[in-house]
Amino acid sequence: MILCIDAGNTRLKWGLWDAAAGGGHDGARWRAQGVCAHADCVALASALPAGVDRMLACNVAGPEVATRIEALAANLDVPLTWFRSSAACCGVTNAYDDPSRLGADRWAALIGARGFHRGAALVVMMGTATTIDVLDASGRFRGGLILPGLELMRRSLARNTAGLPEARGRYRELPTNTDDAIESGCLAATLGAIERMAKAACRPTSADFCVLLSGGGADALAPHLDLPVRRIDNLVLEGLARVAAGC
Known part of the structure; x- marks a missing residue:
């Protein structure tokens, strides 16, 4: 199974994807999914079921969270691949001025979207x-x-107005x-x-x-x-x- 990690600005989402199982991208192959705080990332190692073979991670939360994800991979003793934006992937092409500068989370979402809607x-x-x-x-x-x-809009108004x-x-x-x-x-x-x-x-x-x-x-x-x-x-x-x- 592949542990997919989406480390966003506020929290970390994870999912266990069984690429060997039948079904399509309608949730049939997800064996488990969850959400945790960035600080709790490393502790996932003891909570996950056995059978994780590798990790694929998307991180827009900065280097400290990246270090925690790397520690999680070390605890699981599995290889970690960092997902990054590219010029093309999975039938999606990237027209950004510099494709590598597109946020990795946006690129992953576009690839996911293409799987659901043509x-x-x-x-x-x-x-x-x-x-x-x-x-x-x-x-x-x-x-x-x-x-x-x-x-963020709500908080900005409360913080910056009297x-x-x-x-x-x-x-x-x-x-x-x-x-x-x-x-x-x-x-x-x-x-x-x-x-x-x-x-x-x-x-x-x-x-x-x-x-x-x-x-x-x-x-x-x-x-x-x-x-x-x-x-x-x-x-x-x-x-x-x-x-x-x-x-």
């Missing part, structure tokens, strides 16, 4: 940051946006209280970015267009998005699994 798509990852990436029907990543995630709270309101088209105004503003900003990118780059009127939505903020956003949506958990892990299994 038409034109927006790949939207809603974590600490929100990324909105254009993947055309040929599998070419054409570019994308990065903006603060919903929680009179605004760290709101926990709800979405309304015409908010009439401050908490709802903040929550609705954060969601509307994200929705507007998604809809603008879809209109400009993906022709959402085409029959094969879809928004592939993943990440912790996806559930808050999805009900308000007026585009075809497919909600997929752990899209970065899905991309790593495709790479680990040879696509």
Whole structure:
């Protein structure tokens, strides 16, 4: 089995992928999945079932977390491969000015998205940051946006203004209280970015267009998005699994 690691800005997600089992990229080959704090990464070694043969890791959390992932591999006594962005992988091509500068998590998510949907798509990852990436029907990543995630927007308003709270309101088209105004503003900003990118780059009127939505903020956003949506958990892990299994 292959231990896939997605070390994001806030936490670490992991999954055990059985490349020898039957099934496709619909979760049938995942033997286990979980989430932990970065500081608890090394302790995973004692919690995982036997049979891990190797590790494939994507890390955007910095060198300290990389050291912990390397220690985990040492404790498991398995080889570790670092997943990095490239010019092409698993039928996806990278149109970034410098393909190596694309975040490895965004690249993995694009590869995962291609395994689920073969038409034109927006790949939207809603974590600490929100990324909105254009993947055309040929599998070419054409570019994308990065903006603060919903929680980061809320905290920024509370931290940098004198009179605004760290709101926990709800979405309304015409908010009439401050908490709802903040929550609705954060969601509307994200929705507007998604809809603008879809209109400009993906022709959402085409029959094969879809928004592939993943990440912790996806559930808050999805009900308000007026585009075809497919909600997929752990899209970065899905991309790593495709790479680990040879696509």
